Amino acid sequence: MDLTYDSELESFREQVRAFIAENWPREGDGAVQKFRQLAIDSGYLYRHFPKQYGGSEQDAHPLKAQIIREEFGRARAPGEPLGIGPSMLAPTLLERGTEWQKEKFIPRTLTGELIWCQGYSEPGSGSDLASLRTKGDLDGDEWVINGQKVWTSGAHLADYMFCLVRTEPDAPKHKGISYLLIDMKQPGVEVRPLRTMTGTADFNEVFLTDVRTPRDWIVGDRGEGWLVSRTTLKHERNSIGGARRTEESLNALARLAKKTTRNGRPAIEDPAVRQRLAQIEGYVQAHKYSGFRQLTKDAKGESVGSLQLMMKLFSTNIQHDVSRLSMDLIGADGMLSAGSAHLGTPARDSQSWIGAYMYSLGIAVAGGTANIQRNVIAERGLGLPRDAAATRSSK
16 A cells, blocks of 8 residues: 655645635635536546536546545535535436436536435335335336335435336346436425434435326336446445545544543543543544555555445444544533524534434444445455345345
8 A cells, every 4th residue: 555646646736735725715605616616627526527417527546536635625625515416316327327317417416406315215125125115107208106215315405316116016126126317396296304303304204196207217227226226325335434524523522522521621631531532543544544545446446345345334333433422521411402502602512412423323324224234245345145034035
């Protein structure tokens, strides 16, 4: 693993820094969007997307991409948004979509003009996603869709949904699914918010009753939606599993330990707290250098093997450890509800940690549960035999 950059790459870093210094921060309405467009035009954002689809169409160069992430992060300049549309649907269409689908949906998705939600999970079909029952019947030039989706993040705000639908009821369950795009404004789409214990309603259940979508709004071939969905999940897990988030979480946790007290002294001076911080830092550094290893392999055009499958699980475990220690540090404030922001500055500061703790529980489910991810690592990464019970249930 080589962690150094040669003179050409360091020169490129200086170019990126100069671009950011000249163009960020900006003032006025739409400053973020204008900066992002300048960054695309200059070749710094959406490098792997062709220009005709709203990208900057640069040759693949993992090290240059890493330098851009580092410098944009250092300057707190707006990078590529991490929403479901840009980070999951757009890359899937780039790999699997038809030409007209790419031209219609990708450019406006990358700019944030189009908002997407993901119609995968159903009541009774979460971890065993292939058992989904929402069905689609072809009626002339349209699909007619009936069923229910649940835990649909952002459905109340979305313009479109990418959705898994059973179109071949007599086929084996993994082979009878199609990947359809649905206009959320169509008649028959009903979105009901699900209020969580944090007091928010980011998740929804979506009821689809005789909802119609054009015949050609299918990504991939009919009955091959399971294969297409694996492309989307790959991008979702990559967006969840990055090491940058875990580093930021650890730094914020250290600041919290300096602000809170134990026995009348800063908590960070307590040996037990320091031990737990050191343990978490060990995991964060392992995660970080695993990312460097993956980057080095990518730069050489080599396969990283099973490591890529592990990154999301690493991130999930670290975030949970960070959140548990944060709750110990804020103490009784951890009992406050999400609506307690009127209780003064210390209580308001605690609210973000309470939310992070709740999120750390949810992220173990997002993008595939931690247990499912362990199965993926074991079977696809390490070549271990599949669990006999899981084999029986899939038939």
